[in-house]
Amino acid sequence: MARVGVLLLNLGGPDRLEDVGQFLFNLFSDPEIIRLPFPWMQKPLAWFIATRRAKTSQENYKQIGGGSPLREITEQQAQALESKLREAGEDATVYVGMRYWHPFTEEAIAQIRRDRVENLVILPLYPQFSISTSGSSFRLLEQLWNANPELQDIDYTVIPSWYKDPGYLQAMADLIAQKLAEFPNPDRAHIFFSAHGVPLSYVTEGGDPYQQEIEDCTNRIMQTLNRPNEHTLAYQSRVGPVEWLKPYTEDALKELGEKGIEEIVVVPISFVSEHIETLQEIDIEYREIAEEAGIGNFRRVPALNTHPIFINSLKSLVVNALNTPSRTFSEVVRPKKEKMKMYPQERWEWGMTSAAEVWNGRLAMLGFIALILELVSGHGPLHFVGLL
Numbered sequence: 001m002a003r004v005g006v007l008l009l010n011l012g013g014p015d016r017l018e019d020v021g022q023f024l025f026n027l028f029s030d031p032e033i034i035r036l037p038f039p040w041m042q043k044p045l046a047w048f049i050a051t052r053r054a055k056t057s058q059e060n061y062k063q064i065g066g067g068s069p070l071r072e073i074t075e076q077q078a079q080a081l082e083s084k085l086r087e088a089g090e091d092a093t094v095y096v097g098m099r100y101w102h103p104f105t106e107e108a109i110a111q112i113r114r115d116r117v118e119n120l121v122i123l124p125l126y127p128q129f130s131i132s133t134s135g136s137s138f139r140l141l142e143q144l145w146n147a148n149p150e151l152q153d154i155d156y157t158v159i160p161s162w163y164k165d166p167g168y169l170q171a172m173a174d175l176i177a178q179k180l181a182e183f184p185n186p187d188r189a190h191i192f193f194s195a196h197g198v199p200l201s202y203v204t205e206g207g208d209p210y211q212q213e214i215e216d217c218t219n220r221i222m223q224t225l226n227r228p229n230e231h232t233l234a235y236q237s238r239v240g241p242v243e244w245l246k247p248y249t250e251d252a253l254k255e256l257g258e259k260g261i262e263e264i265v266v267v268p269i270s271f272v273s274e275h276i277e278t279l280q281e282i283d284i285e286y287r288e289i290a291e292e293a294g295i296g297n298f299r300r301v302p303a304l305n306t307h308p309i310f311i312n313s314l315k316s317l318v319v320n321a322l323n324t325p326s327r328t329f330s331e332v333v334r335p336k337k338e339k340m341k342m343y344p345q346e347r348w349e350w351g352m353t354s355a356a357e358v359w360n361g362r363l364a365m366l367g368f369i370a371l372i373l374e375l376v377s378g379h380g381p382l383h384f385v386g387l388l
């Protein structure tokens with residue numbers, strides 16, 4: 001029998017406050033998060049943004065106990081999935097590969113090689129595909145595969161997104177129904193789906209299917225729930241000066257407050273584990289905004305974590321993937337010409353396009369960083385990139 005492995009992909013989060021700066025540096029060094037025309041610009045800019053953001057980010061992690069719970073929860077999910085697979089007669093080992101923190105994807109792949117895995121299912125813990133999340137991990141894996149001839153022996157298959165899975169939809173609907181039952185009049189509570197945002201240009205210029213998948217997912221959860229409640233979809237966690245997917249969560253909450261809505265149940269929709277954006281951003285920041293807007297009864301649906309129906313649905317995804325033809329990184333990262341997942345910054349048009357505006361802003365910022373560096377250190381930017 002072939003040795004089977006499952007690689008769960010996730011973003012990762014800093015375990016301790018001291019890790020926040022390095023975690024942010026890793027995140028902003030990723031060209032799928034910020035893509036620059038000259039690769040040598042990536043690290044200095046990542047360092048600059050990470051340094052500027054570290055303090056605020058640390059304050060937020062402090063409010064949720066001093067670190068991200070993501071590693072612990074993802075490891076629990078891996079264990080639960082491994083047990084479920086074994087119960088189903090599938091002798092598989094489940095590995096965790098994080099994009100920006102330990103255990104890194106590279107560490108997981110090294111272990112997979114040591115364990116001589118022959119059949120590998122690659123399953124991102126993001127129900128919907130985005131070039132900034134699953135896409136980034138697939139690109140990294142593609143690079144590892146190209147660089148390591150020994151990996152060619154592994155027969156792998158990739159699950160690009162899986163939000164349509166009936167078990168996932170059922171688990172989400174169950175959690176929402178349980179939370180609605182806490183309201184005095186459950187049918188009156190407004191269901192507020194809050195998805196993690198991405199810059200608008202990822203969708204409009206880069207062809208990221210993320211927004212369409214989020215909208216479809218929301219509709220499917222509402223159908224599965226089969227209740228009369230009103231609902232709204234909004235996007236949270238915006239970073240930086242460019243426009244992101246709208247409506248922004250904070251604006252949508254204020255609007256609902258102005259309409260006289262007093263009871264809402266918030267559903268985090270783009271992530272399956274508790275993390276800083278549920279525990280801090282929704283539970284603390286958005287709650288405050290909602291209460292100021294007159295929404296007195298604000299409740300949040302917990303993340304799926306190790307919900308048994310959810311773990312069972314992951315098991316079914318893995319079993320189905322083992323029984324279907326393999327799908328490669330190049331198929332999911334660059335699927336079909338007409339559906340090209342091109343990155344916003346890869347497609348260039350002349351004129352005052354939004355891409356040009358973004359670039360003008362970035363170049364101005366780089367000029368500003370160069371000026372500050374030179375004033376502080378007495379050396380120009382070429383010194384820092386090793387050219388002087």
Ligand SMILES: C=CC1=C(C)c2cc3[nH]c(cc4nc(cc5[nH]c(cc1n2)c(C)c5CCC(=O)O)C(CCC(=O)O)=C4C)c(C)c3C=C
Pocket residue numbers: 011012013014027032033053057068069070126130132133196197198199239270271274275276277
């Ligand atoms: C589906 C989920 C996510 C998408 C899409 C996504 C895109 C995205 N994120 C940033 C910037 C940051 N993300 C940060 C942390 C973070 N993001 C996600 C999920 C998605 N990100 C997770 C699960 C986490 C980790 C949370 C944890 O518990 O540690 C951070 C760091 C935290 C902070 O300082 O706010 C940043 C920054 C961008 C720019 C982006 C799309 C381009």
Ligand SMILES: [Fe+2]
Pocket residue numbers: 196237
């Ligand atoms: Fe993020």
